[in-house]
Amino acid sequence: MARMSVSGFYAYYGDNPALRNISLEIPDRQVLALIGPSGCGKTTFLRSLNRMNDFVKGFSVKGQVALDDIDIYSSGLHPVVLRRRVGMVFQKPNPFHKSIFENVAYGLRIQGIRSRSILSDRVEQSLRSAALWEEVKDRLNSSAFSLSGGQQQRLCIARALAVEPEVLLLDEPASALDPISTARIEELIQDLKTQYAIVIVTHNMQQAARVSDQTAFFLTGEMVEIGVTSRIFTNPSDERTEDYITGRFG
């Protein structure tokens, strides 16, 4: 079943089209990887799914992006509500200058949740889901910046999970991390897909092959092809995809 579906989607920075005629489905409880060379539009696409591009001056869209059959751009669904349902983790770990606890609780607090017991339950549960609980349970009140880079990124994942989104967008979540932290994040993605629809942008094709169920290949603002990951990497139907995954460019 598709959690989100995109059809005939165009995105523009000013007059320049950054994405052209994208149509795809984001399946529930699976991982969709977006791959492609720098500047191909994969991050623009990812950020279009929770309207994070709204903050970019001159950004505009055409076409349809639906979350559970509700068009996120034209239905009057408020971006604030949308972003609670479609969470995001960024390329660089970006915790707030708050304690570990307050980082995770932030999304709940702004929803008006005040009860200490609900907050600590949800914080613990999110930290467990992000495989960070065991490492931080004794120092929830320390600054988030006392954590290592890999821990910070898992904290950011926990923070996104705390508001109980339905879809999780990951923008190269491991690109700033060392190999061990990267492996932990990849394991985590495998665990999380049992509950969420996940879209991950990655530069690392091995990573895409390891973690995703489906892969979409983007090139100069267009989606060249999408399919089951194993097929894309072994038997792509488009020559350009083959050239890219075999390292002929990009």
Next chain:
Amino acid sequence: METPETVRRDIPKATEQAGDRTEVREAPDLAGRSERLFGWILKGGGLSILVLFGVVILVCVVAAWPSIHRFGISFLWSSAWNPNRKLFGAFPYIVGTLWVTGIALVTSIPVAIFSALFLSDYAPSWLSGIVSTLMEMLAGIPSIVFGAFGITFMVPLLRDHFEPFLANTLGKHWDFFNGDPLGYGVLAAGIVVGFMIVPLVATVTRDSLLMVPPEMVEASYALGATKAETVFFIKLREVMPGIVGSVILGFGRAVGETMAVLLLVGNQPSIPQTIQDVGYTISSLLANTFTYAVIDPLYAAAEVELGLILLVITLAVNTLGRELLLRLMGGRLAGSVGGG
């Protein structure tokens, strides 16, 4: 994560591997000499600050010694001030100074923070440019002009409208807001000094707000925060060290402000009991009376000792502020060493 340390550690290794392990030669003499000369000039510059500071303190202590010796620590809480009978006490002036400074900070900080938020996050860029320029010009207005503005505008406004209003509303419940509506007093002086601090705090706060990493702002939006929530819970928290720093600067300015206060505070060596009372500050007392004081060594010494007290207050607040800043920055400093 690659930290600067790891990079630096690699450099000697690379040169070792380069092969021939000849001694590192002295740099050519000419460059060495000019390097050393430059170093000495810089050292001289740095040293001169130490010397200047030491000399100022020393001279003040020596000049104040007769008073320190005569009155001891009780100078701080004595209210006597009678040059003819050679009695001097600092208490009314310390209290007056704190009143004016307190009112100035309480009135200016919220205004400054709100205007900084407006300039950084809400104003369209053309308006923000105009307002920012005006604000910087405001900071450059001489304090005597602020004093004159206070006398011609603030004093009548307070006397005829605001102070009676205060007495009739809040004053009915708390004596703190009561008093004779004179216009002059700690309120007038505090508000006008507040005007002088607003640009200081607002400029620093605005600059820090503009430097908040966009990733952090995006993280907040991505969790479903509104703009107001992001600005108040994330951006303001983020710039707290900058705000604290600018408030310390503002405190220094307010404590030492002389001309505008002298024109507005009323110059009565009484201890202000309410917000509408008149008072006297250390700096305005010195400006008013120092020329008479020099004829009597003890009188002069008492005044210099007041100056020393002012200096100690400023140093104390600076030190406390630095501690607070370090505590606020704690997370950030930890962040820069936590790699991997």
